[in-house]
Amino acid sequence: MMTSSAATRSRSLSMFSLAAAILLALTCAPRGPATKRVERDGVAAWVVAADAIPTQGPLARAQAGDIALSDNDIIIVVSQASAGGRLIDVGRAADEGYDYLGGLVPIYDGRFEGAYTIESVDIADSPDTHLPSIVARGADIEEPRLTVSTRYEILATSHTVLVTTRIVNETTRPLACTVGDRIMWGADNVFVPGHGNIWRPSNAVTTSTWLCSWQDSFTLGITTGGGIIEAEYSRNETDLAYRTAELKPGSDLTYQRYFVVGDRQMSSVCEFASRLRGAALGWLEGEVRETGTNNPVADCRVEVLEGPATQIRAVPYQLTWLYTDETGRFRIALPVGRYFAWTRPAIGRDAPVMGISYDVSAGSMTTIKKPLQVSPMIMLNYEVRDKETGELLPSKIVFESYPGLRQVDFGPDWHGPGARNAFLSATGQGSINISLGRYRVYVSRGPEYSIYQEDIDIRPASQNQMRATLERVIRPEMIGFKEYTSMDLGVRTWASPDCRVSPRDRVTAAAAEGVECLVTGDVGVATDLTSAIEQCNLSKWVSAICGRRIQWFGAAARGEFLVFPTRPGQPKPSQMRRESNARSPSDLIRSIRAANRGSLVSACWPMDEVRGYLATHGFKTDSGELPPALTPAAMAFDLLEVLTWRTAAGPLNHQAYTRLVRD
Incomplete structure (x- = not known):
C-alpha cells in the first residue's frame, strides 16, 4: 500500500474496508449508549451534552450524543454511531481541551471502496485495566459476517491513548489485509524521525517506528509495539500501514497503536516509542546560554540529530527535540547511539548550526560540558505614521522571508500581538523580536489605507530600523457618503x-x-x-x-x-x-x-x-x-x-x- 510493492498488494486485496462516516447511517439504525456517565479511579467516560462540549477550537467536532473519555489530563471524543463512531477530538486539559486532530478511521485494506457500518458506540470497562473505555462496533456492508470493533482507552501514567482494533472473519473465505489507520491531520506539521517535517501537500512515503503531528504547544505521537510504520501522505490525510496478514475463516486479528498526547516536548514521543519497543536507553543533558552575557536561555528548542554509525561522513538526520527549562537546562532519554545537538532558538535569536557529537550509553548520563549558545535578542525598531498628519497609527506588519531563509512564526493564529508571520501593533511604534535575515515587510491598516513595502536586512549588533508611512486612500466623500463606520x-x-x-x-x-x-x-x-x-x-x-x-x-x-x-x-x-x-x-x-x-x-x-x-x-x-x-x-x-x-x-x-x- 505504501511502497510500490505494497501498493500492488493493496490493489489486489478484497474490497473490505472502513468507510467514511457519511455513509454509515444509510445502512443501519444505530443504537445510542445506554450509560450516560461512568467514572472510576480518575478516568471518566460520558455522553456529551449540548451545553457542555468538552473540546474547543476550529477542528473540534464534538456534538451532543458523542462520547468523551478523560483522565483530567487527556480528553478524547469518539463520535456517535450515526456520525461514524471514529476518533474526532484529542486535547489536553492544560489547553482547555483545544483540539488539533481532524479525525481517525481504522482501515484494513487501505482503500474505501467498501463501506463499514458502525452499529454501536458504547462505554465499557477495559478488560485489562477495568477502567472506562469507549468501544465502537460494526460490520462490513458487503459482508456483514466480517466484524470490526475498536476500543479507545487512556493509559493515564504515560499520557497515552491506546487504540485496539479487532477484526473477526466469520465468512467462508480468507481475507488478505493490510491493517492501519487513515488520519485526517488537523495540526499543520507532521514530523517523522529520519525524514524531518513532512510539508503538505507532499505525496511523500516514509517508513519509521513512530511519527508525530505538532503545532504550537501540542504534539500527538503515533507508534506501535513493534515493526515499521509505512506512511503515505496526501494533502490533508495520511494512510498508515502497520502490518499485512491473512485472516482465515473463523479467525480473528487484533492490532494496537499508541497515541502519545503531550505538549511541545517531542522527546516524550521518542522516549515512549523507544521504551515500548524495549530499546536500551541512556541520557543526554546540557544547557543553553547567551553569547556575550552567558545568561541561561529558557524556552529554547534543542534539536537532537542521529547519524548512521557505519557512515562517518553521513549527514545526521533529525530525531527529536525538546525545550530548555527556566534555568536553561535540558535532559533527554535516548536509545544507545551517537548524537548531535543544536539549538533552534525562538524568533529574535540566532545560533550556530552544528555542535560536536556525543555518545549515549545504556543506563548512563552523558553531559554536554560546553553550553550550547544562542545570540542575544535581535530587534527591529519601527514606527508607522499617517502620511498627512504624522500621527502614529495602529497597524499590521507582515514579514515575508526570502527563499532559503527561516520562516517567521511569532506564534499560533490566536496569539497576540504576533501570530504566524504577522505582528499587530496597537500603538504604531515599538520593537519586534526578529531573527537575522532578509525580509520583505508589508505594513497596512485595512482597505482605507495604502500598503507600505520595504526590503529589510536584519543584522546583529546594529540598530535595525523601519519607518513607514500610510496614506488614507478611501474617505467617505470619495464613495458618496457623509460618513461611515467600519x-x-x-x-x-x-x-x-x-x-x-x-x-x-x-x-x-x-x-x-x-x-x-x-x-x-x-x-x-x-x-x-x-x-x-x-x-x-x-x-x-x-x-x-x-x-x-x-x-x-x-x-x-x-x-x-x-x-x-x-x-x-x-x-x-x-x-x-x-x-x-x-x-x-x-x-x-x-x-x-x-x-x-x-x-x-x-x-x-x-x-x-x-x-x-x-x-x-x-x-x-x-x-x-x-x-x-x-x-x-x-x-x-x-x-x-x-x-x-x-x-x-x-x-x-x-x-x-x-x-x-x-x-
Whole structure:
C-alpha cells in the first residue's frame, strides 16, 4: 500500500474496508449508549451534552450524543454511531481541551471502496485495566459476517491513548489485509524521525517506528509495539500501514497503536516509542546560554540529530527535540547511539548550526560540558505614521522571508500581538523580536489605507530600523457618503468554546486592521470589550457593541444567529432553555425577539450545509420557493450574512439574496 510493492498488494486485496462516516447511517439504525456517565479511579467516560462540549477550537467536532473519555489530563471524543463512531477530538486539559486532530478511521485494506457500518458506540470497562473505555462496533456492508470493533482507552501514567482494533472473519473465505489507520491531520506539521517535517501537500512515503503531528504547544505521537510504520501522505490525510496478514475463516486479528498526547516536548514521543519497543536507553543533558552575557536561555528548542554509525561522513538526520527549562537546562532519554545537538532558538535569536557529537550509553548520563549558545535578542525598531498628519497609527506588519531563509512564526493564529508571520501593533511604534535575515515587510491598516513595502536586512549588533508611512486612500466623500463606520459583526473571544483569542488581542487586531466598531458574538454570552479597549488605550480607534451568538439544534435543521445590541453577560437560564428547546424555526425567532426587543437579529452562515439556517431547512439557491418550514415568522430576522464560503448547498448569490429580501 505504501511502497510500490505494497501498493500492488493493496490493489489486489478484497474490497473490505472502513468507510467514511457519511455513509454509515444509510445502512443501519444505530443504537445510542445506554450509560450516560461512568467514572472510576480518575478516568471518566460520558455522553456529551449540548451545553457542555468538552473540546474547543476550529477542528473540534464534538456534538451532543458523542462520547468523551478523560483522565483530567487527556480528553478524547469518539463520535456517535450515526456520525461514524471514529476518533474526532484529542486535547489536553492544560489547553482547555483545544483540539488539533481532524479525525481517525481504522482501515484494513487501505482503500474505501467498501463501506463499514458502525452499529454501536458504547462505554465499557477495559478488560485489562477495568477502567472506562469507549468501544465502537460494526460490520462490513458487503459482508456483514466480517466484524470490526475498536476500543479507545487512556493509559493515564504515560499520557497515552491506546487504540485496539479487532477484526473477526466469520465468512467462508480468507481475507488478505493490510491493517492501519487513515488520519485526517488537523495540526499543520507532521514530523517523522529520519525524514524531518513532512510539508503538505507532499505525496511523500516514509517508513519509521513512530511519527508525530505538532503545532504550537501540542504534539500527538503515533507508534506501535513493534515493526515499521509505512506512511503515505496526501494533502490533508495520511494512510498508515502497520502490518499485512491473512485472516482465515473463523479467525480473528487484533492490532494496537499508541497515541502519545503531550505538549511541545517531542522527546516524550521518542522516549515512549523507544521504551515500548524495549530499546536500551541512556541520557543526554546540557544547557543553553547567551553569547556575550552567558545568561541561561529558557524556552529554547534543542534539536537532537542521529547519524548512521557505519557512515562517518553521513549527514545526521533529525530525531527529536525538546525545550530548555527556566534555568536553561535540558535532559533527554535516548536509545544507545551517537548524537548531535543544536539549538533552534525562538524568533529574535540566532545560533550556530552544528555542535560536536556525543555518545549515549545504556543506563548512563552523558553531559554536554560546553553550553550550547544562542545570540542575544535581535530587534527591529519601527514606527508607522499617517502620511498627512504624522500621527502614529495602529497597524499590521507582515514579514515575508526570502527563499532559503527561516520562516517567521511569532506564534499560533490566536496569539497576540504576533501570530504566524504577522505582528499587530496597537500603538504604531515599538520593537519586534526578529531573527537575522532578509525580509520583505508589508505594513497596512485595512482597505482605507495604502500598503507600505520595504526590503529589510536584519543584522546583529546594529540598530535595525523601519519607518513607514500610510496614506488614507478611501474617505467617505470619495464613495458618496457623509460618513461611515467600519464594523466587524460577530467577533469571538476565548469566552466561546471554539476560540482562544483574548479580548485584548481581539481589540488590538481590530485597531491594526482599521475596524472601528466590533460587535461581539460569543456563544451563549454577550462579551463586553470596553475594558479591553481601555486597557489597550484604543478608545480613539475602536468601540464595541455587545452581541450574543445563538446556536440552535432543531430536530431536522439547525441555525446560528447573532443578536445585538444586548445586555452584557449571560441571559437567564430560562431564556437559554427556550432557545435550545424551540420546536420550530418560527418558535425560535419569536423567542429571540421576545427576549431582545429592539435588537437586530442576523442569520449567520445561512448556506453552510452543517449549521446553516437556510441550507439545513432545504433552501436551494436555484429554486424560486422557500421550504414550508421557512414561514414569514421563521424568516423574521433583520440581517442575512451573504459572504460565506462556497458549500455543497451552493453560495447565497445576489439573485437568491434579492428574492429572500423581497419575500
